[in-house]
Amino acid sequence: MEMFLTFVKLGGKKVEVGKIVCLLRSYRAHAEEMGSSAPEKPEFFLKPRTAIIHDGGEVVIPRDSSDVHHEVELAVIIGKGGARIPVEKAMDHVQGYAVMLDMTARDLQARAKKAGKPWAAAKGFDTSAPISDAVPVSQVTDPRNLEIWLKVNGRDRQRSNTSMMIYSVAEIISHVSGIMSLEPGDIIATGTPEGISQVVSGDTIEAGIGGIGTIRVRVR
Numbered sequence: 001m002e003m004f005l006t007f008v009k010l011g012g013k014k015v016e017v018g019k020i021v022c023l024l025r026s027y028r029a030h031a032e033e034m035g036s037s038a039p040e041k042p043e044f045f046l047k048p049r050t051a052i053i054h055d056g057g058e059v060v061i062p063r064d065s066s067d068v069h070h071e072v073e074l075a076v077i078i079g080k081g082g083a084r085i086p087v088e089k090a091m092d093h094v095q096g097y098a099v100m101l102d103m104t105a106r107d108l109q110a111r112a113k114k115a116g117k118p119w120a121a122a123k124g125f126d127t128s129a130p131i132s133d134a135v136p137v138s139q140v141t142d143p144r145n146l147e148i149w150l151k152v153n154g155r156d157r158q159r160s161n162t163s164m165m166i167y168s169v170a171e172i173i174s175h176v177s178g179i180m181s182l183e184p185g186d187i188i189a190t191g192t193p194e195g196i197s198q199v200v201s202g203d204t205i206e207a208g209i210g211g212i213g214t215i216r217v218r219v220r
């Protein structure tokens with residue numbers, strides 16, 4: 001039986017992760033590169049916590065895919081749980097931030113989209129959620145003004161700023177918690193900027209968010 005890393009490190013403690021909520025098309029330029037437009041309201045899907053790997057880990061390309069893409073995202077670590085959280089109170093529910101990679105089997109996703117089928121296999125495979133150590137919320141003055149970047153084998157692939165995000169962290173928390181309750185340890189990955197691209201076996205992915213941290217993983 002495989003041992004999964006279902007926690008994220010925050011300061012000196014391990015926070016057990018619950019569900020992983022992932023926003024989609026929350027940066028306009030990425031929505032456009034996907035041949036789409038930004039949704040009217042935040043839209044999201046879920047990844048299982050068994051998808052988590054840590055810095056220094058390996059992303060394993062799923063058997064059925066030959067086109068895995070990287071997406072670097074600001075991850076919000078929920079502290080206090082709640083349902084139907086108003087926007088004005090939403091930031092009281094955040095305990096930290098981390099860098100997360102929403103690894104995506106783009107070929108499986110394209111097939112699922114076309115057939116009107118769910119994205120679970122394309123988005124939820126083992127190792128599809130590399131996450132950095134988290135920093136406490138007190139360390140981040142403005143989550144909406146952070147440099148966000150990703151390199152493959154040392155070459156720039158994604159570089160943007162969280163100011164380009166369509167929704168604020170508070171708006172996202174309020175919206176998601178209006179549909180499904182949030183619990184301590186839940187993670188919300190807030191979507192990726194433009195510049196997604198394919199990775200192949202042997203590649204090294206390095207990504208970071210200013211003031212939060214970096215993560216480096218290999219692709220197998």
Ligand code: MG
Pocket residue numbers: 022023024071073102191192
């Ligand atoms: Mg994503």
